[in-house]
Amino acid sequence: DQQVKQNSPSLSVQEGRISILNCDYTNSMFDYFLWYKKYPAEGPTFLISISSIKDKNEDGRFTVFLNKSAKHLSLHIVPSQPGDSAVYFCAATGGAGSYQLTFGKGTKLSVIP
Amino acid sequence: DSGVTQTPKHLITATGQRVTLRCSPRSGDLSVYWYQQSLDQGLQFLIQYYNGEERAKGNILERFSAQQFPDLHSELNLSSLELGDSALYFCASRGQGGGNTIYFGEGSWLTVV
Numbered sequence: 089d090q091q092v093k094q095n096s097p098s099l100s101v102q103e104g105r106i107s108i109l110n111c112d113y114t115n116s117m118f119d120y121f122l123w124y125k126k127y128p129a130e131g132p133t134f135l136i137s138i139s140s141i142k143d144k145n146e147d148g149r150f151t152v153f154l155n156k157s158a159k160h161l162s163l164h165i166v167p168s169q170p171g172d173s174a175v176y177f178c179a180a181t182g183g184a185g186s187y188q189l190t191f192g193k194g195t196k197l198s199v200i201p
Numbered sequence: 202d203s204g205v206t207q208t209p210k211h212l213i214t215a216t217g218q219r220v221t222l223r224c225s226p227r228s229g230d231l232s233v234y235w236y237q238q239s240l241d242q243g244l245q246f247l248i249q250y251y252n253g254e255e256r257a258k259g260n261i262l263e264r265f266s267a268q269q270f271p272d273l274h275s276e277l278n279l280s281s282l283e284l285g286d287s288a289l290y291f292c293a294s295r296g297q298g299g300g301n302t303i304y305f306g307e308g309s310w311l312t313v314v
Contacts, residue, residue: 131291131305188257193243
């Protein structure tokens with residue numbers, strides 16, 4: 089039972105355009121969501137997060153949108169750059185206790201120069 | 202550099218053997234998490250320790266065990282290894298001061314032959 093789903097295994101975008109990565113979740117207890125970026129042979133790097141009390145969080149070129157009613161979040165990268173090419177993981181956590189993260193399977197973003 | 206250190210970076214061993222993966226969390230972080238990433242899989246949560254005590258368990262096999270020592274470093278022990286245990290094993294840590302961001306090390310590549 090996958091509680092966090094990233095239905096697009098890959099995405100290709102032209103440099104300078106917008107990249108939109110999507111994530112769906114099923115667990116209503118999740119109240120904090122994170123995006124991680126991962127390059128080959130490296131560990132995941134924290135990118136941006138959002139609490140369930142918000143519907144948008146912005147950090148430079150990265151914006152995360154949360155639609156709680158649809159249990160859906162998205163990461164927007166504008167403008168996309170070749171260095172953004174990586175695997176992006178959506179993660180969620182919630183409820184009191186361990187703050188363990190539940191991850192999606194990732195979306196591989198390729199930004200084409 | 203996330204501040205989380207993992208050793209060894211690469212390890213090749215035979216089926217039936219036992220290995221130990223080591224993790225040093227970020228300075229001052231009390232929580233340590235272990236995750237497994239197999240081919241075509243997202244990051245699967247294995248186990249969490251907080252200040253030396255087990256806090257949460259995920260999809261960790263009985264052949265696997267972990268501990269966190271008084272100096273807060275952690276070890277993941279994998280025994281009776283099988284070919285399917287070949288994966289990237291990540292350690293992550295989280296600070297005491299709150300926030301749900303978890304910082305990952307670069308991982309230990311385990312290949313079982």
